[in-house]
Amino acid sequence: MESAVSVTSLLPTICAVGTGTDERTSSLSRLVLNYKRLPYKTVWVSIHEVASTLRGLGLEPLQGSRLGYTLPIIADPTPSGSPVIVRDSWAIAQYLDKTYPDEERLVFPSGSxxxxxxxxxxxxxxxxxxxxxxxxxxxxxxxxxxxxxxxxxxxxxxxxxxxxxxxxxxxxxxxxxxxxxxxxxxxxxxxxxxxxxxxxxxxxxxxxxxxxxxxxxxxxxxxxxxxxxxxxxxxxxxxxxxxxxxxxxxxxxxxxxxxx
Ligand SMILES: N[C@@H](CCC(=O)N[C@@H](CS)C(=O)NCC(=O)O)C(=O)O
Incomplete structure (x- = not known):
């Protein structure tokens, strides 16, 4: 199972990072990305290497999360260079709706x-x-x-x-x-x-x-x-x-x- 994540290797597609076989939460982001027909590739990280990998990306523990470092995350490339990194499946889905607002494929339809x-x-x-x-x-x-x-x-x-x-x-x-x-x-x-x-x-x-x-x-x-x-x-x-x-x-x- 892959454990190294290099942000530069993620370009030019959105990258969704998922844990190995314990992939319940990664499935959430995958379903959203596929539904929205967005180009992406998955980088697999073994669950025992999640914290060290995310720390290696310079990320702080996530506020309000018992584990601090969790997957999925996505890294969305930007023209200026550094990708936008979004963590937590709810936040990822919201970000994708806002950033790629295809009305037909919103996963949070208005008011929901x-x-x-x-x-x-x-x-x-x-x-x-x-x-x-x-x-x-x-x-x-x-x-x-x-x-x-x-x-x-x-x-x-x-x-x-x-x-x-x-x-x-x-x-x-x-x-x-x-x-x-x-x-x-x-x-x-x-x-x-x-x-x-x-x-x-x-x-x-x-x-x-x-x-x-x-x-x-x-x-x-x-x-x-x-x-x-x-x-x-x-x-x-x-x-x-x-x-x-x-x-x-x-x-x-x-x-x-x-x-x-
Ligand atoms: N609320 C989070 C929960 C994510 C979560 O619990 N992810 C687990 C895998 S299913 C994880 O990354 N665990 C890291 C660890 O156990 O160190 C989300 O939906 O993104």
Missing amino acids: HALQALLLNHLSNHSALRSLVVPLIPAILDEGASEYYYESRSCLFGKPLEQVRPTGEKLEAAWKDVKALLDLLDSFLEKNDVQSGGVGGDFVMGDRFSFADTVLVGFFILMSKVKSDEDGIPWERVRGMNNGRWERMWKKCEEFMEIK
């Missing part, structure tokens, strides 16, 4: 910022979801990355990662929590149906792709990559929930998943 923030918040802080997925991630990372991920996430959870993922009855209770989260979301998204007075369509905003879809699909992509000995691949369980709504959403977003 607050509602999209609500959805992001709703999903990001869900403890059952995290406890089901995060402990499975070290197994899909390279050795150095895996060790770093295990240590840093055990520290964030305040206990060894193998104690974070529930088993037996507690496992089913955690899945019940996740199902309740998705059921609630499904009941909101049903309002998009034509028979409920909506515009129809399988995106969060109905017939229009937005940043909110990247938040959900980013989770699904990560869920599809990990596997538990006890209950298999999490995405396999989720894809069948809510009459296949999440699988339909994935399929609609598939054309924006290409890794460049």
Whole structure:
């Protein structure tokens, strides 16, 4: 896996920097860049080298972020030389909307910022979801990355990662929590149906792709990559929930998943 990032090598396209296989958040920016049909290339950085790589680019820790240095970032070349570096997937999406304002391809259509923030918040802080997925991630990372991920996430959870993922009855209770989260979301998204007075369509905003879809699909992509000995691949369980709504959403977003 690549770990060196040289800003000059990023020109003349936008560069999105993503972490290796733990690429949930990098998927968010990739989906946005592809949807907007912007030229870019990805530079891969192993998760244990994120902080040192970003420090090497002269960046300070990100205010308000528990980890301080995170990916994705983008480096957008400018005619004057130094690229504009943008960090955090929400900020990246907003920057791309502002800088490349193709009305047809805004990921924050007018007036939708607050509602999209609500959805992001709703999903990001869900403890059952995290406890089901995060402990499975070290197994899909390279050795150095895996060790770093295990240590840093055990520290964030305040206990060894193998104690974070529930088993037996507690496992089913955690899945019940996740199902309740998705059921609630499904009941909101049903309002998009034509028979409920909506515009129809399988995106969060109905017939229009937005940043909110990247938040959900980013989770699904990560869920599809990990596997538990006890209950298999999490995405396999989720894809069948809510009459296949999440699988339909994935399929609609598939054309924006290409890794460049
Ligand atoms: N809110 C951030 C979160 C990004 C994030 O947590 N990225 C993780 C990878 S999924 C990361 O870069 N971690 C670096 C580390 O663990 O040191 C975003 O969406 O950009």
